[in-house]
Structures are given as structure tokens and as C-alpha cells.
Amino acid sequence: MTRKIIIDTDPGQDDAVAILLALASPNDLDVLGITAVAGNVPLPLTERNTRIVCELAGKPDTPVFAGCDAPLARPLVTAEHVHGTTGLDGPVMQDPVMALQDKHGVDFIIDTLRELPEKTVTLCPLGPLTNIATAFQKAPDIIPRVQEIVLMGGAYFQVGNITPAAEFNIYVDPEAADIVFKSGAPIVAMPLDVTHKALTTADRVEAFRAKGTEPCRMVAEWTNFFERFDKEKYGSEGAPLHDPCVIAYLIQSDLFSGRHINVQIETEGRLTLGMTVADWWRITDHPANVTFMNQIDAEGFFALLTDRIGRL
Ligand code: BDR
Ligand code: CA
Helix, strand or coil, X not given: CCEEEEEEECCCXXXXXXXXXXHXXXXXXXXXXXXXXXXXXXXXXXXXXXXXXXXXXXXXXXCEEECCCCCCCCCCCCCHHHHCCCXXXXXXXXXXXXXXXXXXXXXXXXXHHHHCCCCCEEEEECCCCHHHHHHHHHCXXXXXXXXXXXXXXXXXXXCXXXXXXXXXXXXXXXXXXXXXXXXXXXXXXXXXXXXXXXXXXXXXXXXXXXXXXXXXXXXXXXXXXXXXXXXXXXXXXXXXXXXHHHHHHHHCHHHEEEEEECEEECCCCCXXXXXXXXXXXXXXXXXXXXXXXXXXXXXXXXHHHHHHHCCC
């Protein structure tokens, strides 16, 4: 059955690959709309980049909305050091022609969840959780209507990437993450523990290039760009491809495994702000609120990505 999803995103090259994967999978996923949020780069760039990617996928009719331009309670922290000044540095990209929708992204999330039958819409956050938390604060009646939230964020074994203790998406808006993780909606999280096991090796990038299509060429060039940062940082043979894990899970959940555990967000720590305090070893009796993934079939994941994006 086709699953209805809203992608909430801050492209970002890995966000862009996630959007391509979703738009390339119409038999599995019905992308109702894409909401942009401030994160890797400021909102004017993330909404622009989202439209560029929809056009690259040949889907300019996908509704794209601009959401929140700053975290709930803090100044925005961005990641140009990873993604470049545009957020999609690497290949030269054309300005998008397709229009941005007039409605605010948060209102699109609220209206969609209210209009469609309950538990038929899945939220897919790929950036800071500002839009989702704002929607939940503004319209708490939508929370029990959410089918599932499948998000990229957090870390337990890998601890952090933007600080020693925190992963970027959670760190940028910890108050928003706290609201979402406490909401009671079913959550599946793809933390760094998973994404760091799916690296863009030379062979995997070459497999994209070998498809010979424009979207696959872009994926290869984006990958080449952001790899430089992770290769240097981790001494690894490639970079983690974080956000497509969310979409891959919706298409082929058996690529992933993890534990249903309690996860809480640190919003006050002097050194640990934005940490996902995951009770992996079930030390407490706090109720489980998140399926926190830990393992990925990396070969299967990249095979899915190249096959699907190769169809665009
Ligand atoms: C997350 O942060 C962003 O830089 C990526 O797009 C991903 O969503 C990884 O920590
Ligand atoms: Ca992202």
C-alpha cells in the first residue's frame, strides 16, 4: 500500500538524496508535500534547494512550503562547513522555476493531518524539529492523528557530530526535539549510530554515475563535495548518507534494526545540550517512546538508492 508522507527538510545534499528517493518511489510513497525548515542553511536557501530538487526529479508539481526560519528558543546554528554556502554546493544548479506555496509549512502540516483520516499520514523530519514542534504546540489535536514520525536525528554510540555530545538536528532546536519526543506519537529515529554505517565508498558513488542520468550524476557530485569534510574528520573512506535512511526505512524497513527504548532530550546541559539520552541498556523503567535504530544493511541500502534514483 502507498504510504502518505510529509517530508520536513533542510537541504543539505543528504536531504536532497532523500527527497529524490521518495519522489522516485511513487508505488510506495505518496509525497503530499515538502516543508522546508531552517537548519543546514537559512530558510530562504532550504526552501529554494527543495524546489531545485523537485525539479531535478521531474516533479515540479510537488507542493513545497516554507516553514519556520529559526529554532523555538535559540539563534539558528547552521552547517555551511559541511554543505557549503548554498547548502547544495558541488555541481552548478539552476535557479528553480516552480513556485513556493503561499501557505506556511506549519499550517500545511496541521491542515493535512486534520483533513486526512487519522493515522494515515507519516511525518519524515530530516532537519531540526522546529516545524513539527510548532505544529504540535499550535494544534495538539493533530498529535494522535499522526501515523508515525520517522526522523533522522540523535546518537547514542556515536554521541555527537556538531558538539562532542550532540547530533546536529537535535542540537539546533533541542526544545523542539523535546516537544516531539514527549508527544506520544510513535517515533522511529535514525541516529548517527545507523548513518555512520552507510558510507559513500568510491564503488557506491561510481554506481550512481554509471546510471548516466542527470539525478544520479548530481548525487555523485554532491557526494564528492560533502565527503571531503567527513573523510578528513573521521579518516573514513566516504561520508555517511544520513537523511535517505528515513525514506529507505519507509520503503524497505527490514534494512534496519534497533530497540524500542526511552529517549529523552537534554535541553539544559552545560556541555551536553541537545544530547539524545537514550536508555539503550534499559537501565530505567521510563516508558519506551522511540524505536531507536542501530543497524543497517548498507549494501541493500545503496542498492535501493541507486535502483530507485536511477529510475528518475
Ligand atoms: C544531519 O545534519 C545535517 O547536516 C544532515 O542533513 C542531517 O540531517 C546529520 O547530523
Ligand atoms: Ca538534513
